[in-house]
Amino acid sequence: MPTNPRDGSQSDRPARRGVLFVCTGNICRSPLAEAIFRHLADRRGVAELFEIESCGTGGWHAGQGADPRTVAVARRYGIPMNHVARTFDARRDPARFEWILAMDRSHQREVSHVVRPAERVRLIREFDATLASHPNPDPNHDLDVPDPYYGAEDGFDEMYHMLDRACRGLLEHLAPR
Secondary structure, three states: OOEOOOOOOEOOOOOOEEEEEEEOOOOOHHHHHHHHHHHHHHHHOOHHHEEEEEEEOOOOOOOOOOOHHHHHHHHHOOOOOOOOOOEOOOOOHHHHOOEEEEOOHHHHHHHHOOOOOHHHEEEHHHHOHHHHOOOOOOOOOOOOOOOOOOOOOHHHHHHHHHHHHHHHHHHHHHOOO
8 A cells, every 4th residue: 555755644546656758958859758658648547557757867948848849749649748848856856756768878878877776767769669579679779769859840750759659668568458
């Protein structure tokens, strides 16, 4: 029986699993991953099992909304998005979130310095079933989600498809049917 940290009471509800998505500025990749995962969990009827958030490793955009191109791609695929950027909190986030999903290796390295064990920080694309089921997986296959910020519009669609596949795999891993 989970205990409420605020008042010490016990609940019959299962404890919520913390899932945190991390990218650079928290305006493109990680907020879209958060929105996709939340949408998928909601559609499956398991959203109440999770505490879902996203953050950035840098604070340049803290307090701002998601990049308009990210919002547009989410809207195009029917994903609701309501986002305010924030920075990774090294004091609080490792204790709050059991699952910390980095968008690329640079985020994984940066966040792994404060998360113990460091193996709790995973690359989101590790959960993409299309990569895991490849008959001859290339050990050097790039599991990074490329940052579309400085690129063309189609980079946002490519990001969406990568994150959609990865979030589907993550949800299946955390809440199998």
